[in-house]
Amino acid sequence: MKVRRVFVLVFAFMAAGHLLYGQGTARILGVVTDTGGGLVQGAQVTLINDATGLRETAPTDEAGRYNFTQLAVGNYRIEVAAAGFKKENRTGINLVAEQVYTADLTLEVGNVSESIEVSSSVATVETAVSSLRSTVRTELIEDLPLNGRDALSLQTLVPGSVNQPGARVSLSEENGISVNGSRGSDNNVILDGGTNVDVYTGTPASLPNPDALREFSVVSSSFDSEYGRSAGSLVSAVIKSGTNSYHGSAYDYLRNDVMDAHQFFFGGTFLPKNGACQQE
Numbered sequence: 001m002k003v004r005r006v007f008v009l010v011f012a013f014m015a016a017g018h019l020l021y022g023q024g025t026a027r028i029l030g031v032v033t034d035t036g037g038g039l040v041q042g043a044q045v046t047l048i049n050d051a052t053g054l055r056e057t058a059p060t061d062e063a064g065r066y067n068f069t070q071l072a073v074g075n076y077r078i079e080v081a082a083a084g085f086k087k088e089n090r091t092g093i094n095l096v097a098e099q100v101y102t103a104d105l106t107l108e109v110g111n112v113s114e115s116i117e118v119s120s121s122v123a124t125v126e127t128a129v130s131s132l133r134s135t136v137r138t139e140l141i142e143d144l145p146l147n148g149r150d151a152l153s154l155q156t157l158v159p160g161s162v163n164q165p166g167a168r169v170s171l172s173e174e175n176g177i178s179v180n181g182s183r184g185s186d187n188n189v190i191l192d193g194g195t196n197v198d199v200y201t202g203t204p205a206s207l208p209n210p211d212a213l214r215e216f217s218v219v220s221s222s223f224d225s226e227y228g229r230s231a232g233s234l235v236s237a238v239i240k241s242g243t244n245s246y247h248g249s250a251y252d253y254l255r256n257d258v259m260d261a262h263q264f265f266f267g268g269t270f271l272p273k274n275g276a277c278q279q280e
Helices: 002-019 138-143 151-157
Strands: 026-034 044-049 055-059 065-071 074-081 087-095 100-102 105-107 115-119 132-136 161-164 176-179 187-191 213-221 233-239
Touching: 026 074, 026 087, 044 065, 055 065, 074 105, 087 105, 132 151, 138 151, 138 213, 151 161, 151 176, 151 213, 151 233, 176 187
Parallel strands: 026 100, 026 105, 087 115, 187 233
Antiparallel strands: 026 065, 044 055, 044 074, 074 087, 132 213, 161 176, 213 233
């Protein structure tokens, strides 16, 4: 009987695992039309993740619309096929955290075996939402200095964001980041689509290692009502994920005064640093 109970518990835990994965934070939507402006119903729109090869297919509705939600950040391409039309391939789509990407597609009359290649490498203006969003990518996290290895401190790169000393409600009186004049403890932080805020201090409940962080976006105004629990900003962080190619990182973290110069008032003397201020 005990063995059966253990088996049931293990099975229930494994079965619920799919509910615990990190949710995506980006969307792709659009309308499929023909060259005459007519709506194409029932077209098969396939979204492909370039890094993992994962595919997701959705048909267009009666208004020619399609919508892919909860997408992981990264590079994508779109393939559209419909009877009586040439296949269209849209490449070069790069999604960042909290982005709503609009890709309206136009099909030409022809054989489905024919295809048209369209590149979207040029940055596009988001028209589906009115949010003001800035993204701090991996390159900035790796190349800029981080005091205390706190990647989210780079939020101050966003216009309207400043450090606010003693803003957090905690015994340590830590600094917070004020966005557009709001309190430094009034920011909503999510990690891989899940809530990551300490409700008492208004600070991130957990902070990923900078080497594990892919990017984070800061929505400083006009974010959707689903994120409206804080008046300051929405910080959406995304952890790096696996791909079809091997990758990783290694680093050595050393902090001491061996390579530091003497203080200016020592006058260039060669006194040992440990005994520079000692008198016998």
